[in-house]
Amino acid sequence: MAGIEYGEVEETLKRIEAHKGVIGTIVVNAEGIPIRTTLDNSTTIQYAGLFRQLTMMARSTVREIDPQNDLIFLRLRSKKHEILVAPDNDFLLIVIQNPCE
């Protein structure tokens, strides 16, 4: 059972990585350790640490305004590309994409 699902995970991640414009994907755990990444080590560590903090702060902001609310998704658009962060209780999925012109 776990094996099949593990295959699904792989497939999902591969599909995400193969999308048009995606530059890189990182999966980070609750402690900020990158579990799976397509970028180089130093960049990954930087992203992992920084986005963990940012996501926690974003989540706490949302919940402070309305305690019933929770953060589902975080999108950061910068001059060069867009960074999408999907938070979960234990893990964080970060995707860096270059949106089409």
Place this chain on the structure above:
Amino acid sequence: MEIVHVYTKLRLEFGRQCLFSDRPAELLVDLPTDQSLAPQFIQKTHQDQGLQACRDLSDHQVNTERFESDSCGLNHEEGGWPKDVNPQEMEQTIRFRKKVEKDESYINSILQLGSVMENCIRQNNAVDIYQDYLKDEEEVEGHQEPSSAKTINVFRDPNELKRTVTGLSWHPDGGRKLAAAYSCLEFQKASKDLSLDSYIWDIENPNRPEMTLKPASPLVCLEYNPKDCHMLVGGSYNGQIAYWDTRRGSQPVEVSSVEHSHRDPVYKIIWLQSKTGTDTFSASTDGQVLWWDVRKLTEPTERLVLDPSREGNLDRALGAISLDFESTMPTKFLVGTEQGVVVSCNRKAKTPAEKIVCMYDGHQGPVYALQRNPFFPKNFLTVGDWTARIWSEDIKDSSIMWTRYQTSYLTDACWSPVRPSVFFTVKTDGMLDVWDVLFKQNDPTLSLKVCDEALYSLRLQDNGRLVACGSQQGGASLLEVCPGLSSLQKNEKSLLAAMFERETKREKILEARQREIRLKERSRSEQSRDEDGGREDRDQSPHQLMARAEDDFYVVTEMKRRREKEDQTARSEDLDQDQDHGQNQDHGQNQDHGQDQDHSQNQDQGQRQDQDHGQDQDQDQGQDQD
């Protein structure tokens, strides 16, 4: 005591409706005051007291101390790994990662997050929601907002004894830094404790200068090399030139030798356009303009003495206070002098005598600032005494446009690098004036009081929006100008060109008229003195020949005049001559500088040494009017 009210009702009347009736008031109890109790009470004065049903609040303002902050980086190390995993070991980390991937919660969350993520990624690929649809449309010119400028920062001299900011220079690469030269220009006011340092400021940090420059003598002017943003050259109070490389520290890399430097403070130093990028030239009130190659500061590469008689005589040289050099005209440059004359020079002239091309006499005091218009190099701006004047190179007699006489002395000026018709001036009452020649000519478009003390220097950043001005107490203020004054308007260049042409033409016409009148005068007097020709032909320079000829002429005219005075007819002739004098005066207020021969005909008797000093002429005119 008890107050009791008793009423009775028959039982059979219970439950019946009440029938009310009026009756007058009945006194039930009357308690008189008991005066014996009075001493137990304290009489209080009546007072009005307002009542309000809210909390008491208070408003208080506090001025906090200046908070100095400093930016520095943090060293970040990888962390978060559990104790048994060594982050440096690849094997352990990989093993840990694999373990996590097998975890069930991981699988579930990834599947769920993946679907959310995919949705958003696809969104990005669908439509560019940030596409600029209206980029191509032209910006609609809104109504003209009033011009404004606001102070962004003030950089104060960190030393106890404040010195004047005499020179400012922007960093050539983006203008993030400002170099300021500090010195005390007042004669003998510089005490021994006066710090010699000059500073480079980062405009974001007004608390502390970014770098200190330590010359041997205070710097009067300072310039960044426009080609190399690490090189600076500075002219100091004792006449030496020093050159710094900011990568190499605060001490100058090289200093010029004292024997070959200027003998007075170096008021202006400018970098030249050359292949090596290391040539500069400097000007000082000792009358010399020296060219230097910064790689070898032991001796200047070239020297020019600002002697108006073109003889290279240092004693008669005019002291230079400002310099201007335009890179589009690399061999010509302008020098502003203490005597109020602007000298135009050509560096590549064949003989030293021809180096000084012409002189423009316009101010009654030193020409403190001089700059060519970056868009119209034939026109330049000078500032001195209480006016600012715009000149055209072709008209040597007077400026083509000038401001009104201001209430205080103008100390510095410069053109805006983006708008050809805008220039800025600073005055000794601490005001910064922005003049827009196309908008208003009588008054400055914007007048700002920057500080209470006098402002001595001014410099605009290349983008035209930031202005730095330096004051007497060592404060350099950074101002930002509103976009209306720092962005090119439509048709500005053509309008300004038309204006300059018009003014130039006006001056030309006046000059021509002037010449006509004088010519008429001369021909009339020559006719009656033809027999006294007798000039000796000697081998003399044309200059001396002319002097001689004029001397002869005066002697003769003087004699003739005296003779004529005795006759009756003399008076009528004098009257005629006087009228012509009068006419001459009216047209010639601004233009008689330098046109010597004609003046001398009418008035000057005997003082013919220095033909080029128009000022002498004017004084004599006043005295000799009959």
